[in-house]
Amino acid sequence: MKVTLESSDGQVFTVDKEVAELSVIIKEMLVIEQANQDHPIPLLNVGAVELAKVIEYCEHHRNDPTIDDDEDYDSRKKPIEMDDWDKQFTIVNKEMMFELILAANSMQVKPLLHLGCRYAADIVKRMSPTEIRDLFQIDDDFTPEEQDKIEWEKQWTKL
Amino acid sequence: MSRSPIYILELVEEIGGYLEPADLACCVQVCKSWQEGFAPVLYQHVYLHYSPRRKMSLWTGFQRHGRFVRSLFFSASDLPDLELFGSDCRLLTTLTLKPLYYVNLPQQWSSRLRELIDHNPSIHTLQLHLYKNLYQILFHEQNILRRMPALKHLVIMFDQYPYSTDIDTYGVFEAILECGSQLESLTYEVSGKRPRNTAKVESHATTSRVTQPWMALSSLTIHDQGGLRGAELVRRCPNVRHFKANLDTYDIGSALLQLAQHHSSGHPSCLEHLEISSVVGTQVLAALEKVLKVCAESSKLKTFNFPSSCMSTTMMDTLLTYHAISLEKLVLINPTWADRLDSCRLFRLCPRLRHLETVVWSDMSYMQDLVRSPWVCTDLRFLHLTVRQGGSKWKWGEGAWEWVDDLSAATSEYQGVPTNPEQVMAIQRQFWRQLGELEKLETLHLELKSTGTRFGKHFSIEHEDIDKLGGLRRLMELWVSQEVDFMSAPVKKYLKRRIPRLRIRFQE
Numbered sequence: 285m286k287v288t289l290e291s292s293d294g295q296v297f298t299v300d301k302e303v304a305e306l307s308v309i310i311k312e313m314l315v316i317e318q319a320n321q322d323h324p325i326p327l328l329n330v331g332a333v334e335l336a337k338v339i340e341y342c343e344h345h346r347n348d349p350t351i352d353d354d355e356d357y358d359s360r361k362k363p364i365e366m367d368d369w370d371k372q373f374t375i376v377n378k379e380m381m382f383e384l385i386l387a388a389n390s391m392q393v394k395p396l397l398h399l400g401c402r403y404a405a406d407i408v409k410r411m412s413p414t415e416i417r418d419l420f421q422i423d424d425d426f427t428p429e430e431q432d433k434i435e436w437e438k439q440w441t442k443l
Numbered sequence: 444m445s446r447s448p449i450y451i452l453e454l455v456e457e458i459g460g461y462l463e464p465a466d467l468a469c470c471v472q473v474c475k476s477w478q479e480g481f482a483p484v485l486y487q488h489v490y491l492h493y494s495p496r497r498k499m500s501l502w503t504g505f506q507r508h509g510r511f512v513r514s515l516f517f518s519a520s521d522l523p524d525l526e527l528f529g530s531d532c533r534l535l536t537t538l539t540l541k542p543l544y545y546v547n548l549p550q551q552w553s554s555r556l557r558e559l560i561d562h563n564p565s566i567h568t569l570q571l572h573l574y575k576n577l578y579q580i581l582f583h584e585q586n587i588l589r590r591m592p593a594l595k596h597l598v599i600m601f602d603q604y605p606y607s608t609d610i611d612t613y614g615v616f617e618a619i620l621e622c623g624s625q626l627e628s629l630t631y632e633v634s635g636k637r638p639r640n641t642a643k644v645e646s647h648a649t650t651s652r653v654t655q656p657w658m659a660l661s662s663l664t665i666h667d668q669g670g671l672r673g674a675e676l677v678r679r680c681p682n683v684r685h686f687k688a689n690l691d692t693y694d695i696g697s698a699l700l701q702l703a704q705h706h707s708s709g710h711p712s713c714l715e716h717l718e719i720s721s722v723v724g725t726q727v728l729a730a731l732e733k734v735l736k737v738c739a740e741s742s743k744l745k746t747f748n749f750p751s752s753c754m755s756t757t758m759m760d761t762l763l764t765y766h767a768i769s770l771e772k773l774v775l776i777n778p779t780w781a782d783r784l785d786s787c788r789l790f791r792l793c794p795r796l797r798h799l800e801t802v803v804w805s806d807m808s809y810m811q812d813l814v815r816s817p818w819v820c821t822d823l824r825f826l827h828l829t830v831r832q833g834g835s836k837w838k839w840g841e842g843a844w845e846w847v848d849d850l851s852a853a854t855s856e857y858q859g860v861p862t863n864p865e866q867v868m869a870i871q872r873q874f875w876r877q878l879g880e881l882e883k884l885e886t887l888h889l890e891l892k893s894t895g896t897r898f899g900k901h902f903s904i905e906h907e908d909i910d911k912l913g914g915l916r917r918l919m920e921l922w923v924s925q926e927v928d929f930m931s932a933p934v935k936k937y938l939k940r941r942i943p944r945l946r947i948r949f950q951e
Binding site: 431434 | 453458460466469470472473475
């Protein structure tokens, strides 16, 4: 069975129902609006470019077993296990990746969300605050006194 | 960066979850909005090791971020006043207290702890390392546990054996008994052994007293060599799923019988994880066998941890007959265990086995047995092998210890064992190759224990043996014993190159 999805800028995508159902939000919508499937499902927060990418991801992972979040809580400490396809998929610039994370978040595509967040965490790992600021073009809005305070505070977490 | 996941709270939490505290500490220094996003993650778990007097400025930090702190580990000589923690620190769920030294002002310590606990009614996990002069104050004068409505997980550890003096009357155990029905897990650990010349203390609660069973308690860990507390606790807990005990002989025997007793008196056994240390005695073994048989009627064991030299082939048979299908973790590490583990049979019968710790013998008869049969279990994730060299050892048999001086003389299996160095090397090489077939292995511990030189051929791993080991793509940790280093530097280097994320560690 097919489902149609409409991006925020009005583009319509037709996908298999089981692919679309990787999104928790769409799955729930389909249950509620069973009778009303002729109309495309509007995704107000997701642009066409991102939606295409999300669909690409879901197509590839359509047959994955569903991961129980609670059961696998230790997995986040392990090194990221991505297959080659996932690695290719994440070769995009960070702005695109962040848009994807936001799209995955609003559509609740959990595995893509985890993948994206790990990607984001990997970017800032072992970077100094200055390096992070340079990378994301963020202005340092702390006064020197505030900066000193933070220096002190971070000592009482186990470093 | 107008649209960034960094500004969505749930995403920051998720991203923060993949970061170490050191990385998080950098993130909070980036800018104000990052600080706002990452500070709650950074300050969720706080470890305080300082003497608060010296580091006053740390406390201003605590006051600013106390509302984020959920889990607090505190190790210092004195506990600060509630004011220092700040009034915002009221959402703690986990509290671990480990006084650094002998506590100087126990009264003050106690009253401050009470204040902190009263201020944080949501604490569900309390871990206390107790010092002598704290027992009475915390438990006898006023049972602090009664002030904790949400308490579900309790860990009490004593720094030394408490029963040598009248500390016994301080009633820590009684205090635990009072609040037991609300607990889901309980750990009661007394380190050290009972000093000589002190009478064994019988349990405070007489066995005749009728109490409500603690239906919620599913995990019980007790380490106490001094009385009947093990049996006393088990008697109250019919729904134990995880039982870990290090008790004296009489106590463990009664505790095990009590487990079986629950099953026959209308509480079907829930036992899944069984860990028993230091057991000597035929009666205890009989009780353990009974537990294995009786509990199997309603629950199958996932863990069997019995690092005792009393482990026998009979016990192994019982275990495999009743629990092979569910067994995931098996620990039989006592190197004085005389009987040999039939690994081939073990792997054949236990399809779910993921974790194995055991002893193998480097003598050729045993090695030959190992490599002759395909003993590999391709699903194994964790393997700890203690490789023993030497032939003599203590053996438990017929209810007493006997010294078997030379195993080769004592057994007839040793006839036809290869002695030619080339054959010996070939067998060892085969052994390493078989390890290389455990393709899902994540952790490998190799420990070499030497007790004699009867089988003088050194157990070693050579460069040409490791080709297969280098193919273990999932291997993340390799532990090597330092007592006898059987792995040369080039071998380690080669393995590091083949498996880049492998960490090679040394065991003291």
